[in-house]
Amino acid sequence: MIIGLEAISFHTTQHYIELSDLAEARSIAPEKFTRGLGQQQMSIACLPEDTVHLAINAAKKALERFNIAPEEIGMLVVGTESGVDHSKPVAVYVHQALGLPSNCISYETKHACFGAMAAISAAGDWLISGRANNRKALIIAADIANYALHSAAEPTQGAGAVAMVISDHPTLVHFDRNVAGHFTHNVMDFWRPLYAKEALTDGHYSIECYLDALTHTLTDAKPELPRLSDLQACLYHVPFVKMASKAHQRHFEYDQDLKLEKASTDWLNFEQSYQTKTLPWLDYNARVGNIYTGSLFLSLMALLVNGNLTPDQLISLFSYGSGSAAAFSLIRPIAGYEQFKSCIDPSLELAGRTRLSISQYEEIMQQRDQSITENDRIDPADWGLTTPYLYNGNQAHI
Ligand code: CAA
Numbered sequence: 001m002i003i004g005l006e007a008i009s010f011h012t013t014q015h016y017i018e019l020s021d022l023a024e025a026r027s028i029a030p031e032k033f034t035r036g037l038g039q040q041q042m043s044i045a046c047l048p049e050d051t052v053h054l055a056i057n058a059a060k061k062a063l064e065r066f067n068i069a070p071e072e073i074g075m076l077v078v079g080t081e082s083g084v085d086h087s088k089p090v091a092v093y094v095h096q097a098l099g100l101p102s103n104c105i106s107y108e109t110k111h112a113c114f115g116a117m118a119a120i121s122a123a124g125d126w127l128i129s130g131r132a133n134n135r136k137a138l139i140i141a142a143d144i145a146n147y148a149l150h151s152a153a154e155p156t157q158g159a160g161a162v163a164m165v166i167s168d169h170p171t172l173v174h175f176d177r178n179v180a181g182h183f184t185h186n187v188m189d190f191w192r193p194l195y196a197k198e199a200l201t202d203g204h205y206s207i208e209c210y211l212d213a214l215t216h217t218l219t220d221a222k223p224e225l226p227r228l229s230d231l232q233a234c235l236y237h238v239p240f241v242k243m244a245s246k247a248h249q250r251h252f253e254y255d256q257d258l259k260l261e262k263a264s265t266d267w268l269n270f271e272q273s274y275q276t277k278t279l280p281w282l283d284y285n286a287r288v289g290n291i292y293t294g295s296l297f298l299s300l301m302a303l304l305v306n307g308n309l310t311p312d313q314l315i316s317l318f319s320y321g322s323g324s325a326a327a328f329s330l331i332r333p334i335a336g337y338e339q340f341k342s343c344i345d346p347s348l349e350l351a352g353r354t355r356l357s358i359s360q361y362e363e364i365m366q367q368r369d370q371s372i373t374e375n376d377r378i379d380p381a382d383w384g385l386t387t388p389y390l391y392n393g394n395q396a397h398i
Pocket residue numbers: 029031032033035036037113152153154155156189190201202203204206207210237238239240242243290292320321322
């Protein structure tokens with residue numbers, strides 16, 4: 001049985017900021033954000049854009065653009081670390097908005113940015129078990145990355161959702177189930193306790209934890225782990241673009257069994273490897289920012305839209321969720337996937353966002369926090385989510 005992706009779609013917010021504007025407002029050299037972190041822009045969520053709203057819109061696009069009927073969905077899982085309720089899952093709002101069948105399994109998964117990858121594994125197992133009964137799984141990675149204004153993490157925010165349909169009739173990529181590496185380790189690198197509206201992070205330590213987890217997953221994937229030269233593309237969780245470069249460096253060092261020194265011949269080989277296998281697929285991430293659970297899959301979308309892949313080439317995926325859990329896995333393109341490039345491509349939507357000034361952005365962030373505490377919100381419907389879920393029709397308030 002072949003299991004893989006039959007649909008993938010993205011939805012982000014209607015507003016963004018330029019990181020060069022943020023740098024200027026914070027009296028920081030813009031190159032720190034653009035070259036040091038590799039980021040260009042950041043999507044900013046304005047009411048009523050919350051995680052439910054992003055998830056619904058991404059899912060609607062996935063079903064409509066890939067011609068999949070709601071009745072075909074038998075499992076719905078939303079991976080998120082920015083849900084709207086401690087008890088009620090984002091998934092149940094999506095279930096209603098999409099008109100999914102009442103016998104559809106529906107729940108939310110959480111392990112920081114690893115939540116959606118965990119859901120994809122569960123969907124694969126569900127399909128293989130035979131319980132799917134010719135139905136498909138809808139997996140949504142939806143998040144709003146929110147840190148305190150003026151914090152070091154502020155330039156690594158973002159907002160968006162990636163919706164994926166997993167089935168036993170995949171049209172885009174299929175999973176190579178022979179190779180998998182897993183790692184779980186309790187660390188305090190990034191967390192959001194119940195009392196906090198914004199995530200807390202020990203930023204530099206989180207980078208170390210991420211890279212350590214990558215090494216462990218590669219080791220766990222042995223002896224089937226392919227050599228780097230056999231991989232056409234290497235995709236990683238992307239909290240900011242430079243992190244993917246650090247990850248590919250660690251992957252390269254692991255593969256070559258060496259420690260890279262800058263300006264050495266090995267370094268030049270690494271640079272070339274990074275520029276062909278990873279960097280070309282980071283453009284959307286650089287323009288959207290960190291979308292936590294969806295960041296890895298946003299990079300996959302760029303590969304599917306802009307790469308010239310041939311069937312069965314090997315592509316690696318590394319998912320990291322702080323706290324921490326990680327997985328290394330492989331996928332392969334399916335013949336004919338190119339015909340869906342225009343269904344996947346989010347370029348027009350990215351270009352259609354409205355640029356905010358930094359003072360507008362700051363006002364929005366403050367309003368967003370106040371509205372959550374003061375409105376004593378009971379149901380997202382109270383927040384305007386009964387207005388159309390359409391990705392073109394629903395103007396956010398600023
Ligand atoms: N020109 C060019 N580059 C510059 C520069 C300039 N003028 N000034 C600084 N830089 C470079 C630095 O050298 C550094 O690059 P290297 O890492 O390659 O050395 C880079 O810009 C960043 O500079 P700092 O390390 O000084 O930045 P910082 O301490 O202010 O903050 C951060 C960086 C720790 C990543 C912070 O943004 C943060 O905490 N982000 C949130 C946490 C995070 O994203 N962690 C990632 C791993 S955990 C994970 O992946 C899960 C998740 O999604 C959160």
